[in-house]
Amino acid sequence: DVKVTQSSRYLVKRTGEKVFLECVQDMDHENMFWYRQDPGLGLRLIYFSYDVKMKEKGDIPEGYSVSREKKERFSLILESASTNQTSMYLCASSFPGIRGFFGPGTRLTVL
Amino acid sequence: QKEVEQNSGPLSVPEGAIASLNCTYSDRGSQSFFWYRQYSGKSPELIMFIYSNGDKEDGRFTAQLNKASQYVSLLIRDSQPSDSATYLCAVRGAFLYSGGGADGLTFGKGTHLIIQP
Numbered sequence: 492d493v494k495v496t497q498s499s500r501y502l503v504k505r506t507g508e509k510v511f512l513e514c515v516q517d518m519d520h521e522n523m524f525w526y527r528q529d530p531g532l533g534l535r536l537i538y539f540s541y542d543v544k545m546k547e548k549g550d551i552p553e554g555y556s557v558s559r560e561k562k563e564r565f566s567l568i569l570e571s572a573s574t575n576q577t578s579m580y581l582c583a584s585s586f587p588g589i590r591g592f593f594g595p596g597t598r599l600t601v602l
Numbered sequence: 603q604k605e606v607e608q609n610s611g612p613l614s615v616p617e618g619a620i621a622s623l624n625c626t627y628s629d630r631g632s633q634s635f636f637w638y639r640q641y642s643g644k645s646p647e648l649i650m651f652i653y654s655n656g657d658k659e660d661g662r663f664t665a666q667l668n669k670a671s672q673y674v675s676l677l678i679r680d681s682q683p684s685d686s687a688t689y690l691c692a693v694r695g696a697f698l699y700s701g702g703g704a705d706g707l708t709f710g711k712g713t714h715l716i717i718q719p
Contacts, residue, residue, distance in 0.1 A: 526709075531610075533711035534646075534690065581645055591707065593645040 495594035503600045510569040514582030522585045523565035527578040572601045604629040606693050608710035621678040623713050625691030635674045638690040681717045688712040
């Protein structure tokens with residue numbers, strides 16, 4: 492079974508802190524994605540990567556950066572966390588053109 | 603900007619009836635269409651996908667696609683209380699990013715379905 496894991500289910504950080512969210516997949520997928528999900532706004536794509544060291548901005552990249560040094564791992568970085576980044580963060584992975592699998596999500600609260 | 607529209611609901615359906623969930627999309631070049639189910643506090647899980655016009659059936663679920671009308675729907679027959687969830691419609695377009703192949707989905711905001719016992 493495909494497994495996408497995320498480093499934390501719940502995270503509480505303070506404004507201005509640097510935050511790392513980690514995602515690991517075990518199916519050798521080329522594509523990995525970071526979404527955030529907010530009530531009334533749905534799922535929005537932050538960044539995605541289609542290969543190691545490759546990244547592309549999604550719909551809402553501002554305030555975020557990503558890193559993909561190894562194929563199985565895709566990190567989302569909040570350089571200086573702000574309260575409007577309080578959200579559910581979902582990682583997903585897929586082969587190109589094939590169904591994607593989501594991780595369990597990280598609920599981040601920024602105080 | 604690609605858009606995927608869904609009625610947010612809640613859509614309330616009696617147990618045993620057919621639940622009908624609808625989705626429209628703006629990008630006429632869209633190639634494939636997905637329905638995800640998301641229980642409260644959980645991540646989305648794929649339940650159906652469809653690429654061609656017409657119907658696709660899988661157990662109690664039927665996905666229907668009409669590319670001319672830019673419309674995709676999900677029917678759930680013999681609805682059960684366990685079907686109560688938010689259903690997300692997602693669309694994959696025909697775009698290619700540099701390097702090719704990456705294919706993020708555009709999601710609708712979801713329809714909250716309640717099956718009443």
